[in-house]
Each structure stands twice: as C-alpha cells, then as structure tokens.
Amino acid sequence: MNLQNKVAVITGGNSGIGFASAKEFKKNGATVIITGRNKEKVKKAAEELGVKGVVADVVDIHQTNNLATEIGNEFGKVDILLLNAGIFLPEPLGSLSEDGYNAQMDINLKGAIFTVDKFIPLLNDNASIINVSSELANKGVANTAIYSATKAALNSYTKTAATELAPRKIRVNSINPGPVSTPIYAKTGMSEEQLDDMAEHFKNRVPLKRFAEPSEVAKLAAFLASDDASFITGSEYNIGGGINVSI
Numbered sequence: 153m154n155l156q157n158k159v160a161v162i163t164g165g166n167s168g169i170g171f172a173s174a175k176e177f178k179k180n181g182a183t184v185i186i187t188g189r190n191k192e193k194v195k196k197a198a199e200e201l202g203v204k205g206v207v208a209d210v211v212d213i214h215q216t217n218n219l220a221t222e223i224g225n226e227f228g229k230v231d232i233l234l235l236n237a238g239i240f241l242p243e244p245l246g247s248l249s250e251d252g253y254n255a256q257m258d259i260n261l262k263g264a265i266f267t268v269d270k271f272i273p274l275l276n277d278n279a280s281i282i283n284v285s286s287e288l289a290n291k292g293v294a295n296t297a298i299y300s301a302t303k304a305a306l307n308s309y310t311k312t313a314a315t316e317l318a319p320r321k322i323r324v325n326s327i328n329p330g331p332v333s334t335p336i337y338a339k340t341g342m343s344e345e346q347l348d349d350m351a352e353h354f355k356n357r358v359p360l361k362r363f364a365e366p367s368e369v370a371k372l373a374a375f376l377a378s379d380d381a382s383f384i385t386g387s388e389y390n391i392g393g394g395i396n397v398s399i
C-alpha cells in the first residue's frame with residue numbers, strides 16, 4: 153500500500169492504460185479521481201472502479217480549470233498527476249489532415265501541458281507527475297509523423313518541467329509504452345483488416361512478440377508515483393517488450 157494517503161488524478165481514466173492505472177493506484181492505497189471527455193463512459197468507469205469521475209475535456213482549458221477547482225475544494229492537495237489522455241490518428245505523409253494534426257497536438261500535448269499548469273498550485277511538494285508518452289517518440293514508424301511528434305514534444309516538456317519543478321521536489325517523468333492492448337486502435341477509424349495488419353506488424357517488431365497489457369504499464373506508473381521512485385525525475389521509462397532496442 154505504498155500510495156497510502158496520496159491523492160491521484162488520472163486524465164483519460166475511463167479506458168485502457170488510464171483505467172488500469174486507476175485500479176492499480178487504488179489497490180496501492182491512493183484516493184483516485186479519473187477524468188474523461190465522455191459523460192457516460194466516465195460515469196460507468198468511475199462506478200466500476202469505485203472512484204470519483206469528472207468530465208473534463210483536456211483540450212478545453214476552462215474545463216481543466218474547473219476540474220482543478222473542484223478537486224481542490226473536495227480533496228485539498230494532489231500528490232500524483234497521470235497525464236494519460238491521448239489519441240492516435242495514423243496518416244501517411246502527403247495526406248496529412250489539419251484536423252488530425254490539431255486533434256493530436258491539442259489532446260496529446262497541449263492537454264497534458266495545461267493540465268499540469270492548472271494543477272501546479274494544488275500539487276504537494278514531493279508530488280509525482282507522469283506523462284504517458286510512447287516508444288514512437290523515439291522511432292520513425294510510417295504513418296505516425298504527427299502522433300510521434302506529439303510524444304517527442306511531451307518528452308521534451310518532461311525534461312524542462314522536471315528541472316523547473318525540482319525546487320519543490322516535484323518529480324516529472326515519462327512512460328514510453330510500446331504497443332498496448334487498449335481501445336485506442338479501434339478509435340482510429342481504420343478497418344478491421346487494417347487494424348489486424350497493423351497489430352501484426354507492431355507485434356513482430358517487439359522482441360517479446362506481444363502487446364503489453366494495460367496493467368503492466370499501470371504497475372510502472374504506480375512505481376513512479378510512489379516514494380520508492382523518490383530520486384527519479386526527468387526520466388523516460390521504456391515499456392515496450394524491447395522494441396526500443398530492436399531494428
């Protein structure tokens with residue numbers, strides 16, 4: 153129970169890695185709040201997890217402000233911030249859409265950065281901020297130019313934020329998952345056949361030859377959130393079955 157007495161906020165906590173992290177954080181003793189953009193999904197997930205759920209679209213800074221105010225009023229301070237909300241919209245060069253660019257930059261990058269900004273006054277000294285990035289931040293995989301750029305930028309932000317928040321002993325780290333079995337792929341709008349091809353391709357590039365389970369990523373997040381990681385900041389943790397070292 154190494155997250156006892158800690159308050160954790162997880163963006164995009166109604167699904168996938170965020171949902172699994174909420175479960176893991178709660179199991180380890182934390183008080184957990186999940187957010188999401190869809191009222192029904194947030195309600196259902198919060199009930200299933202037995203945690204508080206708040207609807208707040210990370211793109212809308214006004215909603216993020218309201219989220220911070222609500223959490224401040226109800227819980228006081230926050231110890232763990234998991235910036236997990238994200239989308240993946242693969243598109244080939246030459247056919248990139250401005251909508252796809254804006255959506256991925258807004259959710260994956262702006263959403264994380266401004267959530268942190270609005271929560272800074274609420275964070276306890278010694279708090280842990282964890283950005284859910286991707287192995288793709290450091291790769292050159294076809295059709296992922298914009299998505300990968302959002303995650304590379306997020307990892308750059310992690311480093312700056314780690315330095316800037318160090319005087320308050322607030323730690324900032326990134327997690328770089330490889331392929332994880334979550335609903336993110338089904339939300340791309342790709343056909344079943346395309347999804348199967350992509351899954352096969354990704355799986356073959358992973359030396360351990362499988363996708364991660366969300367719970368495996370959640371365990372890493374729980375470690376970085378805990379005081380066991382007290383001297384770790386400004387770091388990127390790869391969790392991709394070895395995909396970071398394969399060609």
Ligand SMILES: NC(=O)c1ccc[n+]([C@@H]2O[C@H](COP(=O)([O-])OP(=O)(O)OC[C@H]3O[C@@H](n4cnc5c(N)ncnc54)[C@H](OP(=O)(O)O)[C@@H]3O)[C@@H](O)[C@H]2O)c1
Nearest residue numbers: 164166167168169189209210237238286329331332334336
């Ligand atoms: N799965 C992978 O292979 C993989 C690999 C590397 C990195 N990641 C990263 O891991 C994170 C979690 O993804 P996942 O795989 O767990 O996908 P997921 O199951 O689709 O979960 C993403 C969560 O973010 C929420 N979200 C999306 N846009 C939002 C917005 N504007 N405001 C608030 N919440 C929003 C989603 O809500 P809805 O349910 O309403 O869509 C969902 O709860 C993402 O940052 C993703 O880039 C995933």
